[in-house]
Amino acid sequence: MLRIAVIGAGRIGQVHAKTIAAHPQAELALVCDPIEEAATALAQTYGARSCTQAEDVFADPKVDAVIVGSPTPFHIPHLLAAAKAGKAVLCEKPIALDMKDVEAARAELDAVTTPVMFGFNRRFDPSFAAVRAAVEAGKIGELEQLTIISRDPAAPPVEYIKVSGGIFRDMTIHDFDTARFFLGDIVEVHAMGQNLDPAIKETGDFDAAVVTLRAASGAVATIINNRHCSSGYDQRLEASGREGALFAENIRPTTVRLSNAEVTDAQEPYLDFFLERYADAYRLELSAFIEAVEAGTTPPTSIADAVEALRLAEAATESATTGQPVRLS
Ligand SMILES: NC(=O)c1ccc[n+]([C@@H]2O[C@H](COP(=O)([O-])OP(=O)(O)OC[C@H]3O[C@@H](n4cnc5c(N)ncnc54)[C@H](O)[C@@H]3O)[C@@H](O)[C@H]2O)c1
Incomplete structure (x- = not known):
């Protein structure tokens, strides 16, 4: 039984707490949030303890592992402090708002x-994972084009957008990771941002985007994002190969x-939205984390994956701003 603490009792913290509580090999030990009512309310729902200082999580001998679901600027400090205290860590995306923060912590992260x-x-989404397994099994021959469609039902509050790091770091980051999951190394990024929502435009961010990625293999991925979608949470994927195609x-x-x-x-x-649509994915993600921690094997996603996804987000931001493709070495 892995005793897990959740840092951050917000939207994603609540998803993880619920997932841990329902998992046969996990126990929700502790919930931490500087807003005391948020921490206690979530902890009480699942019979866990609560605290308001992250330091209390790291010092707790009854905590084996930590899920970092705090706002993005805290991800690296919380990850490093938890790891230094000997805890296994499942950290939320993105790793940071800025590659400069990653570089500043590079030695400690390494x-x-x-x-x-x-x-x-x-x-870990069963449909996306099944598409990838079929690609790996050669069912559509060589993968030539990947299309990822990800549209949210409605934009988060403008206050969230302002500190999110922008659409590419906050939203497209999942799709950059999915593209890497299928295609491996990406060598070129071309992004177009859209301003369909005047309130989001005022924050200086885009609220929709189309990104094209070229992989080292020559395959190309297209990502279509929108912060709003009148028909709901639109999450689809298509893999097209020389000998067939797969559709999720x-x-x-x-x-x-x-x-x-x-x-x-x-x-x-x-x-x-994500709690319902990806409930199975969060459960399978947690299972993969527990399995790796208990077996002493390497977890399926790494700090390096998080850094590469952020690198693609920064390249897309640059491309959408300048109108030029960005080549990655
Ligand atoms: N993987 C996913 O599907 C997914 C979905 C949503 C959010 N996220 C990521 O999770 C993170 C949190 O997003 P959210 O939507 O839950 O935000 P949120 O604003 O709903 O919740 C964040 C919580 O963290 C708390 N907090 C603030 N400072 C803290 C600190 N120093 N220590 C501990 N807690 C602190 C806040 O009080 C708040 O309760 C973001 O990095 C976001 O990108 C991932």
């Missing part, structure tokens, strides 16, 4: 010896279809 995994949950479609609560005089084949809306 020195980490405890297991560290990053929260690229979409690698949106998921609904049931497969029921309605046909009548007004509509034919109408279905329920898609599973709404």
